[in-house]
Amino acid sequence: MSDFAPLGELFASERSIYIGGPIDRQKLWYWVAGEVGSWSLQGFSSWGIETHDGAFVGQVGVNKPNHFPEVELGYLIMPEFGGQGIAFEAAEAARAWAFETLKIETLVSYIDPKNACSVALGQRLGCVIDPDRSLPDGETTDETVVYRHRRAA
Amino acid sequence: MSLTNAPHFETERLILRGPEMRDVEAFIVFSADKTRSEGFGYIPQRDEAWRWFALNIGHWHIHGYGYLTIEDKETGNPAGICGIWNPEGWPEPEIGWVVYEGFEGKGVAYEAAIAVRAWVYAELNFTTLTSNIVPANTRSIALAERLGATFEREYENVQMGLDHLYRHPAPEALL
Numbered sequence: 001m002s003d004f005a006p007l008g009e010l011f012a013s014e015r016s017i018y019i020g021g022p023i024d025r026q027k028l029w030y031w032v033a034g035e036v037g038s039w040s041l042q043g044f045s046s047w048g049i050e051t052h053d054g055a056f057v058g059q060v061g062v063n064k065p066n067h068f069p070e071v072e073l074g075y076l077i078m079p080e081f082g083g084q085g086i087a088f089e090a091a092e093a094a095r096a097w098a099f100e101t102l103k104i105e106t107l108v109s110y111i112d113p114k115n116a117c118s119v120a121l122g123q124r125l126g127c128v129i130d131p132d133r134s135l136p137d138g139e140t141t142d143e144t145v146v147y148r149h150r151r152a153a
Numbered sequence: 154m155s156l157t158n159a160p161h162f163e164t165e166r167l168i169l170r171g172p173e174m175r176d177v178e179a180f181i182v183f184s185a186d187k188t189r190s191e192g193f194g195y196i197p198q199r200d201e202a203w204r205w206f207a208l209n210i211g212h213w214h215i216h217g218y219g220y221l222t223i224e225d226k227e228t229g230n231p232a233g234i235c236g237i238w239n240p241e242g243w244p245e246p247e248i249g250w251v252v253y254e255g256f257e258g259k260g261v262a263y264e265a266a267i268a269v270r271a272w273v274y275a276e277l278n279f280t281t282l283t284s285n286i287v288p289a290n291t292r293s294i295a296l297a298e299r300l301g302a303t304f305e306r307e308y309e310n311v312q313m314g315l316d317h318l319y320r321h322p323a324p325e326a327l328l
Contacts, residue, residue: 001215004241026311029241030208037210040156041174065207067200137200 003048003056004032006078018115019076038063044102046074049090057081060090062098062107067137073098073107073149075121087121095125099151107149110136122147157213159221160276164268167232167261168224171213176222177206179231183253192290193251194312212240218277220249223265225256232256235265237273237282242311244318247283248273250296262296270300274324282321287313294319301327 011021011028023031038045046061058077064070073095075087098104109127111118127147135144159171181203183189184196196202212219220236233252239245248270250262273279284302286293294317302319310316 024311026240026242030204033211033215033240034204034208035211036214037156037207037212040210040214041207065200066203067198 001032003059004029006056007032007059010076010078015079018112018118034065035061035063038065044071044098047090047094049077049086055081057086058090060087060094062094062102062104068110069134069136070106070108071098071104073109075118082117088124091121091125095149105151108133109147109149110139110144111147112143113145119145125149156210157219158217159213159219160272162268162272163226164264166226167264167268168226169221169235169265169268169272170224172206172209172220172222172234176231177203179253180206180234183233183251186254189254190251192287192293193249209234209236212238216246218246218273221265221269223252223261225261232261233265235262235269237269237277244285244308244310245281245283246273246279247285248321249284250293263299266296266300270321271327274327279324281323284319284321285310285313285316286319288315288317297321 008025008028010016011023013022016022035046042064044062046059046063048056049058049060050056058081060075063072063074073091075091077087095107098107109122111122113119127149130146130148133146135146155171156173157171161170181199184202187195196205209220216239218237220234222231223233223235225232231253233250233256235250237246238249248266250266252262270282273282284297286297297319300321302321305318305320307315307317
């Protein structure tokens with residue numbers, strides 16, 4: 001729960017517009033508790049990302065809430081740790097875990113096309129746009145593009 | 154596989170146990186039924202109700218308590234939920250209850266709440282316990298009073314808005 005305070009600051013700010021925010025502390029607590037619960041419920045969920053000296057720098061996760069048609073690889077990095085390749089490193093590790101340990105055949109990332117950083121990261125991770133796939137319930141093509149991760153041959 | 158570290162105990166007609174996957178659908182149906190869920194939190198969208206179900210499991214992992222499933226011994230079906238709730242922004246831990254369609258008017262919530270309250274006093278060493286009830290929820294207020302709780306104050310709940318806080322008798326008063 002030590003991740004909660006820094007996440008609270010991020011989600012209270014306008015910097016959270018592409019990750020579902022801004023949201024208040026109470027709603028965020030529900031969100032984090034939901035991620036904790038999903039580890040038991042589904043066997044996968046979100047990790048906190050720390051540096052080797054213990055600083056909380058963000059989250060990476062493999063998630064499938066009820067309204068997602070497929071399992072998603074998602075990530076968020078605290079603004080002060082951006083631009084260091086942390087999301088790439090964490091996303092690669094989470095993706096490898098999903099493919100190897102969960103034996104998931106394919107993953108998607110739902111990315112807002114206006115979120116240039118995330119689009120660039122999706123491309124760096126080797127994702128390709130999959131235009132025919134359905135979106136999470138209630139989302140439109142203006143706000144969400146499906147990027148597909150393929151298991152390495 | 155058990156999803157939580159919740160206890161398992163039985164009363165005359167009920168089993169109180171941790172939430173399991175087989176309970177999800179009954180909760181989703183309840184949440185979308187505005188007349189029944191309004192005082193608890195009306196959740197019309199399936200995915201949002203599913204998230205609440207997941208976050209209750211997380212609540213167990215974070216606090217060591219949360220909502221238990223009330224299982225009807227006779228049918229084996231979920232009859233409601235009863236437990237201890239204390240998310241961010243809550244004034245203090247509260248005991249809450251909800252009874253699903255078909256199980257109302259039979260004293261299910263009373264039987265469950267007596268057992269859950271006894272559990273937290275005995276096993277979690279709580280010295281006091283509250284229930285937060287929206288003023289319009291007269292059935293829940295009647296049950297709180299039947300449980301011996303008394304109105305303490307009015308306050309603004311972060312989720313429910315204007316809310317009434319009831320305080321239960323302390324453990325020693327129940328002996």
